Amino acid sequence: MSNENPSVISHVSIGTNDYEKARAFYNDVLAALDIKIIMEHPGAVAYGRAYPEFWVCTPHNGKPATLGNGFHMGFIALDKAQVHAFYDAAIAAGATCDGPPGPRPLYGEPYYGCFVLDLDGHKIEAAFWDEKLAATLS
Numbered sequence: 073m074s075n076e077n078p079s080v081i082s083h084v085s086i087g088t089n090d091y092e093k094a095r096a097f098y099n100d101v102l103a104a105l106d107i108k109i110i111m112e113h114p115g116a117v118a119y120g121r122a123y124p125e126f127w128v129c130t131p132h133n134g135k136p137a138t139l140g141n142g143f144h145m146g147f148i149a150l151d152k153a154q155v156h157a158f159y160d161a162a163i164a165a166g167a168t169c170d171g172p173p174g175p176r177p178l179y180g181e182p183y184y185g186c187f188v189l190d191l192d193g194h195k196i197e198a199a200f201w202d203e204k205l206a207a208t209l210s
Contacts, residue, residue, distance in 0.1 A: 085127035087137025104157035144195035158198035
């Protein structure tokens with residue numbers, strides 16, 4: 073693994089009870105953020121821009137996938153337009169709105185994001201941090 077990877081997490085995996093539907097959902101939704109499939113194995117697919125950072129898979133133990141209360145996955149959007157594209161793609165692919173695109177002053181004035189629940193009920197987010205706005209606030 074290269075030391076140039078800026079991520080602090082090797083990867084995150086979420087479980088699904090319908091792999092093919094989940095794979096199709098994430099293909100559509102993550103494409104809005106320029107995130108693509110990096111690798112795939114039977115029942116598991118990894119997404120990223122350069123590294124396999126986000127996995128969607130059937131649970132290895134063969135039991136049903138369940139939700140973790142308080143868990144959510146946030147994806148980096150490169151601008152506000154990507155936040156909107158992510159949200160629109162997610163809703164079109166069957167996600168449930170859990171907070172439409174917009175500023176989130178609670179997280180800081182430069183924060184702009186949206187939240188949806190995927191097909192299995194996992195909370196996912198796209199967020200843009202406006203560095204130019206942040207610089208004016210310091």
